[in-house]
Amino acid sequence: MSILVVGSVALDSVETPFGKAERVLGGSANFFAAAATLFGPVRVVGVVGNDYPTEQLDFLEARGADFSGVETAEGESFFWAGKYSYDLNSRDTLETRLGVFADFQPQIPQAFRDSPIVFLGNIHPELQLDVLDQVDSPRLVACDTMNFWIEGSREPLLEVLRRVDMILLNDAEARQLSGEHNLLKAARWIQALGPEYVVIKKGEHGAVLYANDWMFFAPGYPLEDVFDPTGAGDAFAGGFLGSLAGADRIDHEALRQAMIFGSATGSFACERFSVDRFRELHAGDVARRVSEFREMTAFEHELEAAR
Amino acid sequence: MSILVVGSVALDSVETPFGKAERVLGGSANFFAAAATLFGPVRVVGVVGNDYPTEQLDFLEARGADFSGVETAEGESFFWAGKYSYDLNSRDTLETRLGVFADFQPQIPQAFRDSPIVFLGNIHPELQLDVLDQVDSPRLVACDTMNFWIEGSREPLLEVLRRVDMILLNDAEARQLSGEHNLLKAARWIQALGPEYVVIKKGEHGAVLYANDWMFFAPGYPLEDVFDPTGAGDAFAGGFLGSLAGADRIDHEALRQAMIFGSATGSFACERFSVDRFRELHAGDVARRVSEFREMTAFEHELEAAR
Numbered sequence: 001m002s003i004l005v006v007g008s009v010a011l012d013s014v015e016t017p018f019g020k021a022e023r024v025l026g027g028s029a030n031f032f033a034a035a036a037t038l039f040g041p042v043r044v045v046g047v048v049g050n051d052y053p054t055e056q057l058d059f060l061e062a063r064g065a066d067f068s069g070v071e072t073a074e075g076e077s078f079f080w081a082g083k084y085s086y087d088l089n090s091r092d093t094l095e096t097r098l099g100v101f102a103d104f105q106p107q108i109p110q111a112f113r114d115s116p117i118v119f120l121g122n123i124h125p126e127l128q129l130d131v132l133d134q135v136d137s138p139r140l141v142a143c144d145t146m147n148f149w150i151e152g153s154r155e156p157l158l159e160v161l162r163r164v165d166m167i168l169l170n171d172a173e174a175r176q177l178s179g180e181h182n183l184l185k186a187a188r189w190i191q192a193l194g195p196e197y198v199v200i201k202k203g204e205h206g207a208v209l210y211a212n213d214w215m216f217f218a219p220g221y222p223l224e225d226v227f228d229p230t231g232a233g234d235a236f237a238g239g240f241l242g243s244l245a246g247a248d249r250i251d252h253e254a255l256r257q258a259m260i261f262g263s264a265t266g267s268f269a270c271e272r273f274s275v276d277r278f279r280e281l282h283a284g285d286v287a288r289r290v291s292e293f294r295e296m297t298a299f300e301h302e303l304e305a306a307r
Numbered sequence: 308m309s310i311l312v313v314g315s316v317a318l319d320s321v322e323t324p325f326g327k328a329e330r331v332l333g334g335s336a337n338f339f340a341a342a343a344t345l346f347g348p349v350r351v352v353g354v355v356g357n358d359y360p361t362e363q364l365d366f367l368e369a370r371g372a373d374f375s376g377v378e379t380a381e382g383e384s385f386f387w388a389g390k391y392s393y394d395l396n397s398r399d400t401l402e403t404r405l406g407v408f409a410d411f412q413p414q415i416p417q418a419f420r421d422s423p424i425v426f427l428g429n430i431h432p433e434l435q436l437d438v439l440d441q442v443d444s445p446r447l448v449a450c451d452t453m454n455f456w457i458e459g460s461r462e463p464l465l466e467v468l469r470r471v472d473m474i475l476l477n478d479a480e481a482r483q484l485s486g487e488h489n490l491l492k493a494a495r496w497i498q499a500l501g502p503e504y505v506v507i508k509k510g511e512h513g514a515v516l517y518a519n520d521w522m523f524f525a526p527g528y529p530l531e532d533v534f535d536p537t538g539a540g541d542a543f544a545g546g547f548l549g550s551l552a553g554a555d556r557i558d559h560e561a562l563r564q565a566m567i568f569g570s571a572t573g574s575f576a577c578e579r580f581s582v583d584r585f586r587e588l589h590a591g592d593v594a595r596r597v598s599e600f601r602e603m604t605a606f607e608h609e610l611e612a613a614r
Contacts, residue, residue, distance in 0.1 A: 216603055
């Protein structure tokens with residue numbers, strides 16, 4: 001199954017306790033594609049300025065990312081600069097320049113409209129709705145969002161939620177959106193608006209998938225050094241939806257595996273700046289990490305032990 | 308296998324967003340015993356004042372807690388009063404009166420000295436060392452500690468760590484003790500001091516067992532309402548060590564199960580004030596929750612999905 005992702009194709013300057021990177025590949029669509037192409041083809045829709053180092057996307061293209069839906073507009077590419085605290089638990093945004101992204105109007109190429117899986121990256125909810133109006137009848141639509149839209153564009157965001165099957169968001173966003181501190185209650189609140197599946201990402205604490213009558217916990221992969229957490233959430237989404245597309249089925253078991261694949265690809269994203277960790281990464285590396293997750297979570301259940 | 312626990316047998320007054328409880332059963336030894344007796348007998352050593360409502364311990368005694376090692380001293384019992392924030396993520400201590408606990412000198416009854424599993428509850432590290440001098444040769448010694456001892460009694464605490472097989476502590480304590488923010492590094496730092504096993508409890512995010520060449524993640528059980536988290540850590544320890552004692556073996560598989568049993572009993576502790584949730588709780592209830600944990604974490608690993 002092919003996946004369509006609509007999101008930012010950006011440049012990031014990042015400073016962590018481990019070093020600095022200047023104007024490197026960033027943006028939700030890039031991180032998503034870097035992870036999802038481990039499993040199969042990805043169709044990308046976005047916009048870049050004419051300053052964008054498009055040759056740097058070659059390695060993603062070679063792996064199956066189709067950037068033909070990324071238009072080049074006159075002006076500057078979306079640029080973000082940030083600096084992480086010593087423990088990487090908080091970050092300061094030093095600069096955000098939307099550039100051509102400010103006037104982004106997603107145009108889904110005809111050839112992309114039949115995509116069975118659609119990921120609406122973290123863009124204005126009105127644009128997410130525009131995308132939904134342009135696609136045929138996907139089997140699964142998932143979206144992301146952020147505090148900025150929850151605060152300032154609540155109505156269109158609620159409309160998006162009525163039209164998607166799944167939302168992936170972090171714990172702070174889930175709490176802000178629902179007004180519930182308890183994550184189970186927050187997930188139930190969001191589900192009541194529409195999405196059958198709510199995936200709450202908790203950084204180092206992993207992620208939880210809330211479905212109607214079941215849920216699934218994926219731990220965070222234990223890293224001694226989180227080199228740069230930028231993009232880990234989008235890499236999670238890419239591994240999650242990519243593995244579903246690769247499995248060619250969307251059922252309980254595939255969704256459970258997808259959570260583990262997402263946690264694995266999210267952790268790889270933290271090991272280098274930008275999408276660099278994905279450059280030499282192969283499906284076998286991900287599979288090995290998934291095996292480690294199994295070792296870290298599987299247990300025998302002997303009822304007798306409790307009697 | 309019998310378990311020996313040395314800790315506080317206290318009275319708590321607790322206020323949460325859901326209500327208030329006045330002078331109810333509290334203390335590490337009580338919460339530990341409430342959980343551990345689901346699996347088998349527990350020997351308790353501690354001290355109470357002559358104001359203690361010992362008849363309230365009857366239900367624990369009926370389930371196999373042996374309080375013959377709890378002395379009654381002239382004076383007031385250890386009393387703690389606290390109030391939780393609306394989201395139960397922080398609490399203010401309103402009052403702590405050590406009473407007879409201030410002069411506690413653990414005396415391990417002769418009949419308790421052969422205990423194969425020993426849990427050193429959160430008491431002064433010098434007292435924990437005293438206990439270790441009085442027991443024969445336990446198969447597993449585990450300890451707890453807290454910020455107060457990490458700060459003020461570091462040397463004897465490090466000596467305790469040289470002599471135990473396992474420490475159970477929460478994430479903030481692990482960070483404070485080791486000076487490492489990253490929990491994997493914190494666990495490795497602590498292991499280097501002596502304990503083969505480090506169990507880090509992360510509240511709603513579950514717990515992680517770090518062994519020498521493997522680790523295990525137990526999620527927190529998803530509760531819509533955390534009624535009162537007091538004692539959840541000790542109930543975790545009780546379920547953890549209790550299930551090991553019940554299984555009568557201490558190997559990888561038993562330790563993995565024990566993590567899940569601990570997470571289950573820790574979650575039950577949060578459902579009522581004091582040890583009240585354990586009054587009507589049976590091994591079958593715990594086993595059902597363990598089955599739910601399995602549902603929430605088990606996944607098929609199809610390597611092919613990644614290829």
